[in-house]
Amino acid sequence: MSEAASRGHVVINTEECKGCGLCIEACPPKVLYLSKKFNTHGYHNSAYKGEGCTGCGVCFYACPEPGAITVFKRWDLMTDIRMCPHCREKHKVYSKSTNPDELICTQCLKPINEG
Amino acid sequence: MNKILRKSNVFYDVYERRPGADKLTTTYCPGCGHGILHKLIAEALEDFGVQDRTIFISPVGCSVFAYYYFHTGNVQVAHGRAPAVGTGLKRANPNSIVISYQGDGDLAAIGGLEIINAANRGEGLTVFFVNNAIYGMTGGQMAPTTLIGQITMTTPLGRSVENEGYPIHMSEIIATLEAPVYVERVMLGDTKSIMHTRKAVRKALKIQIEKNGFSFIEVLSACPSGWKMTPIQGEKWVTDTMTKYFPLGVKKDISDTFEGRDFSRKNVEPSELHEVLDIKETRIDAEKIAPFIMKLVAEEIKIAGFGGQGVLSLGTVLSEMGMRHNYEVSWLPSYGPEMRGGTANCSVKISSKKIGSPVVANPTILIAMNRPSLDKFETGVVSGGLIVYDSSLIDRAPTRTDVTVIPIPATKMADELGNTKIANMIIVGALIKYLGIMSQEIVLDSIGDVLKRKELVPLNQKAILKGAEFIKNIK
Amino acid sequence: MPKQFLKGNVSVVKGAILAGCKAYYGYPITPASEIAHAAALYFPRAGGTFIQAESEIAAINMVYGAASAGLRVMTASSGPGISLKQEGVSYCAGSELPCVIVDIMRGGPGLGNIAPEQSDYNQVVKGGGHGNYKTIVLAPNSVQEMCDLGILAFDLADKYRNPVFILTDGFIGQMMEPVEFPEPIAQEKIPEKSWVVKGTAETSDNVITSIELDPDDLERHNLKLQKKYKIIEEQEVRVEEYHTDDAEIVLIGYGIVSRIIHSVIDELREEGVKAGMLRPITLFPFPKRKISELAERVKFFLTAEMSNGQMVDDVRLAVEGKKPVYFYNRMGGNVPSMKEVHDKVIKIMRLL
Structure with a gap:
């Protein structure tokens, strides 16, 4: 099963993760793991295996950090792919209901229309 | 439910008020329940469209810096006094949505009188009472909700009934009062309990938004640092041990029959004040x-x-x-x-x-x-x-x-x-x-x-x- | 102008409402209770809020909330209640919240009694709570001033974003005199407050707080406060002078004592003694410069107080040893009689 084929998708914002492991424990399909790498705070951050996310959102609610986890529940239906100037790669993009014009990269979570 | 679960707009993108280099993460320890509850509250405020109307009261305790995170009106207050300050805020602007966010020392010990009386008056507040059975911020001392036998810095041999008495059951106490509309004890343990807490948070806020009613949500929550446990052990301890002393469930709910409260003040023009104040001319002949x-x-x-x-x-x-x-x-x-x-x-x-x-x-x-x-x-x-x-x-x-x-x-x-x-x-x-x-x-x-x-x-x-x-x- | 005969404790409430005060939060205590009685009657009628709080601490924190929300707000109590409120006063000062607190002083320490004393001077003027803060302190000596200084208190509170005390004694609270009430202040005359938290989009970036975790930040905050207090000391000193122009002897007192001194000065003048009175109307800012000026030309000062000598310390600091400062006091709820003060002056004159 490839990334594109998964129903859901989870993005871990590495620098906002404190490595508590609650998302890993909570994840029903067990697609999250504690990275061997350290983030700049010195935590082993949580990471997504890259496939198998069902988009259930359990990890999002288990996570105590407001911005550490983003879950795309219907990744399979998201088709808008753009060039992200931050990642220098093409990624799926989304927008918030409060600001529909601003497209955000699903990989780095930064607006692509910026710098 | 939303198609994308992301950081709520009710949180600041960058926590500019937080001193130091790190302005992206909260000040909470890994695995702390505060962050989870913050997320549930922020999500509800965004979904209900009341971010602008909301005033979040930061207490004294680990959540003292809640105003770093919530992009709402913020008032930081003295230890235990949030319900009194909330009374002043709400009565001043009855259309505001006032959240009193308090810990167990804050609400059940030093602020016991304020919460009981604000509840009894039926102030239009939503109270989130985070019960983690310990004083986190001051370094792990006994709380009024510390369990019997639980070791803390001030109960090094474990809390004893003889010396410290029993853990206090705030939800049950609040539920005996007439004015509170909705009182429930929930927990942040397994996935199911978190999703149930999410529902309770939303219901409590709705009661204020729609009817200006008083709600009280006690949230059993892990303090892995204070308890000297891993975050996963912490959530298990909440689920398996704390709930034995603090039974979950709705303690009171009159939201169906509650008709609502009106805190608005009479509009009196300055020109009417002399008459209103019985200020009269004294006749001197x-x-x-x-x-x-x-x-x-x-x-x-x-x-x-x-x-x-x-x-x-x-x-x-x-x-x-x-x-x-x-x-x-x-x-x-x-x-x-x-x-x-x-x-x-x-x-x-x-x-x-x-x-x-x-x-x-x-x-x-x-x-x-x-x-x-x-x-x-x-x-x-x-x-x-x-x-x-x-x-x-x-x-x-x-x-x-x-x-x-x-x-x-x-x-x-x-x-x-x-x-x-x-x-x-x-x-x-x-x-x-x-x-x-x-x-x-x-x-x-x-x-x-x-x-x-x-x-x-x-x-x-x-x-x-x-x-x-x-x-x-x-x- | 409408003139009414009423108690100081009622006058201060009516004055406050005319000043645009919209909320009263308080706890009953003798001899300040009539303030709560009048507030309970008049605030709701005048479009305001009255709540009898569960405690003095709750009351001052309700004040904290209402002030955060931008309302003109007040509370009142007496000695033991003020002791309890001090936590909240410190927070109000730290968060720079404008509010008015009335203290109708009674006998202490402890439960003491309900007779008039002036023994809250230190806890109010010096700041009875923790931290490097000051409150503006106004000291009315008549029922008229309970109204007038009450109104001024709200203006000063807003002007400086600072708590203001009305400090007086049980006699001024309990006595009745004729009062002329001014016209109500128009809502648009009350300054707009951009810093408040009202539950609106415009105020959602505001935060009311007294916490500054970083020592440098907190020092900066403290320096800002001290700068404000310095401006207050330069601009807001108020005194009443009575026959000080040619005075060789100056008696100093505030509140009810100043009324007694006033009568004593009349007696002494009739006897040919060149005596005058200086009455501080503001206790903070204290009229240091005025006293220092007088010290250049008078023979001695006599401070009379209904305390163990709390204000006389400030007088001595202002005189800086240039002239003798004598002290006469009564405590426990006793009020110095005219005769006692008069005889004290005569006795000192014989000594010199």
């Missing part, structure tokens, strides 16, 4: 008072008797009438509960000149309404002064020979008028007649402005006339 205010007046009057004789009002009537004759006047009571039912006295000054001290130590006039009053104040009267006493109650005459003495059987005369309590007005009538410094006509005309009970005006007028007549006859 320059023509009528002219003949009476010719001579220099400097009376210092002591009026004394037992409680119920109308001693204090005798003084206020004399002063008020003095004011209506453009005199400077002051009235000073012996005051307080120990005076009630006991002896009472007041000092009145009526003067042509500005009054300095309102205290009367050596009266020019003593009005003694009972024997103890005469005994107490007789010696203080200035030489050449005046003693008026109620001869129907006082069985001795004053011994002073250097003062004028007027015995008036005021109480007996009042009885004859059908009301013992009117004796004080008989004295007023007599004194005004005797001194000749005020117009009897003005006194009779304006007594209605002075008295609270308007139906007694004719009786008072009669008493004043009777007192005046008494003086006329002895003169």
Whole structure:
């Protein structure tokens, strides 16, 4: 099963993760793991295996950090792919209901229309 | 549910208020329940569209810096006082959505009184009570909700019933009150419980948004650092151990029948305020008072008797009438509960000149309404002064020979008028007649402005006339 | 002008409402209870809020909330209640919240009694709570001033974003005198407050707080406060002077004592003694400069107080040893009589 084929998708914002492991424990399909790498705070951050996310959102609610986890529940239906100037790669993009014009990269979570 | 679960707009993107380099993460320890609850609240506020109307109260405790994160109005308050501050905020702006976010030490110990009374008044607040059975911020001391046997920095051998008593059940206590609309204890344990907490958070906020009702959500929450556990062990401890002492569930819910509260204030224009405050012009008839205010007046009057004789009002009537004759006047009571039912006295000054001290130590006039009053104040009267006493109650005459003495059987005369309590007005009538410094006509005309009970005006007028007549006859 | 005969404790409430005060939160205590009685009657009628709080601490924190929301707000109490409120006063000062607190002083320490004293001077003027803060303190000595200084208190509170105390004694609260009430202040005359938290989009970036974790930040905050207090000391000193122009002896007192001194000065003048009175109307800012000026030309000062000598310390600091400062006091609820103060002056004159 490839990334594109998964129903859901989870993005871990590495620098906002404190490595508590609650998302890993909570994840029903067990697609999250504690990275061997350290983030700049010195935590082993949580990471997504890259496939198998069902988009259930359990990890999002288990996570105590407001911005550490983003879950795309219907990744399979998201088709808008753009060039992200931050990642220098093409990624799926989304927008918030409060600001529909601003497209955000699903990989780095930064607006692509910026710098 | 939303298609994308992301950081809520109710949180600041970057926590600029947080000092130091890291402005992206919270100050909470890994695995702390505060962050989860923050997310549930933020999500609800965003979904309900009330971010702008919301005021988040940061308590003292680990969530003291909640204002770093929530992009709402923020008020940071003293330990335990959030419900009182919330009362002031909500009453000031009834349309605001006020969240009182408190920990267990804050709410159940130092702020116990504030939460009970805010709940009992049914303030339009939503209270989130984070119960993690320990003081996190100050370094892991016992909380009122610490479990029996639980080791903390201040219960190193474990909490004992003998020394510390039992963990306090706040939700159950709050639920006994009449005003709270919705009280539930939830937990942040397994996935199911978090999703249930999400529902409770939303319901509690809805009750404030729609009906201004008081809700109380107790959230059992992990403090892995304080408990010296891993985050996963912490959540297990909440689920398996804390819930034994703190049973989950709805403790009270009258949201279906609750009709809502209205905290809005009446709109009163400044132009209406004088009327609202009973501020009225005092009539002064320059023509009528002219003949009476010719001579220099400097009376210092002591009026004394037992409680119920109308001693204090005798003084206020004399002063008020003095004011209506453009005199400077002051009235000073012996005051307080120990005076009630006991002896009472007041000092009145009526003067042509500005009054300095309102205290009367050596009266020019003593009005003694009972024997103890005469005994107490007789010696203080200035030489050449005046003693008026109620001869129907006082069985001795004053011994002073250097003062004028007027015995008036005021109480007996009042009885004859059908009301013992009117004796004080008989004295007023007599004194005004005797001194000749005020117009009897003005006194009779304006007594209605002075008295609270308007139906007694004719009786008072009669008493004043009777007192005046008494003086006329002895003169 | 409308003139009414009423108690100091009622006058201060009516004055406050005319000043645009919209909320009263308080706890009953003798001899301040009539303030709560009048507030309970008039605030709701005048479009305001009255709540009898569960405690003095709750009351001052309700004040904290209402002030945060931008309302003109007040509370009142007496000694023991003020002791309890001090936590909240410190927070209000730290968060720079304008509010008015009335203290009708009674006898202490402890439960003491309900008779008038002036023994809250230190806890109010010096700041009875923790931290490097000051409150503006106004000291009315008549029922008229309970109204007038009450109104001024709200203006000063807003002007400086600072708590203001009305500090007076049980006598001024309990006594009745004629009062002339001014016209109500128009809503548009009350300054707009951009810093408040009202539950609106415009105020959602605001935060009311007294916490500054970083020592440098907190020092900066403290320096800002001290700068504010300095401006207050330069601009807001108020005194009443009576026959000080040619005075050789100056008596100093505030509240009810100043009324007694006023009468004593009249007596002394009749006897040919060149005595005058200086009455601080503001206790903070204290009239240091005025006293210092007088110290250049008078023979001595006599401070009379209904305390163990709390204000006299400030007088001595202002005099700086240039002239003798004598002290006469009564405590426990006793009020110095005119005779006592008069005789004290005569006694000192004989000593010199």
